[in-house]
Amino acid sequence: MEGKLPDSPPPAPWQITWPYGYPQAVDSAGSVAAPLLAGFSVTLLGIAIASSTDMRWANEAMAVLATAAAVLLFAVQAAFNAKRWMVTPADLLAWWPRPEVEPGMEQLHVWQAQHKKEHDKWAAWFRWSYNFGLILLLLGVAVCLVPPPVGTNSSRWLACGIAGGTALAEAGWVLLSWRAERRATKKARDGD
Numbered sequence: 001m002e003g004k005l006p007d008s009p010p011p012a013p014w015q016i017t018w019p020y021g022y023p024q025a026v027d028s029a030g031s032v033a034a035p036l037l038a039g040f041s042v043t044l045l046g047i048a049i050a051s052s053t054d055m056r057w058a059n060e061a062m063a064v065l066a067t068a069a070a071v072l073l074f075a076v077q078a079a080f081n082a083k084r085w086m087v088t089p090a091d092l093l094a095w096w097p098r099p100e101v102e103p104g105m106e107q108l109h110v111w112q113a114q115h116k117k118e119h120d121k122w123a124a125w126f127r128w129s130y131n132f133g134l135i136l137l138l139l140g141v142a143v144c145l146v147p148p149p150v151g152t153n154s155s156r157w158l159a160c161g162i163a164g165g166t167a168l169a170e171a172g173w174v175l176l177s178w179r180a181e182r183r184a185t186k187k188a189r190d191g192d
Helices: 022-050 058-085 089-095 105-145 154-190
Strands: none
Touching: 022 058, 022 105, 058 105, 089 105, 105 154
């Protein structure tokens, strides 16, 4: 029917990242924080191996720390892959200054959407592995700090409790952030 408005607006030509600074946050955390935390996990693992007689649960601590290091190294790789796929409309327009000639604006929109989809996939893998690796690292620190069964050391128990509590707080923070982001994304998508 002529003159009838479409039921839904056409898709935006450029795919927008939400929140706007998310690609930069992934790049920063993946190139600075994750490698440092992975290195710290490996260092603490070495200390746990050398000091295993002073630990109550040395083998368990080593397993948790080795897993934390592996997961954090995966986070570094995921951030690298996310960075490979990050392209902005400005990047495309700089590379193709005359899109009306070749390859065409529609093709630039398609390429940018494909790149955003891949970036978002790898960024999600980064976020999952970074958060999980950090929680494992904190748990590994807590397990390392459990004093041996001989004698009591209230300061060491306090340090163990602080590390374990921090791991629980981080897990809670991750869950709350995830829920808040889902609500904000839904709100932005619904236009509220």
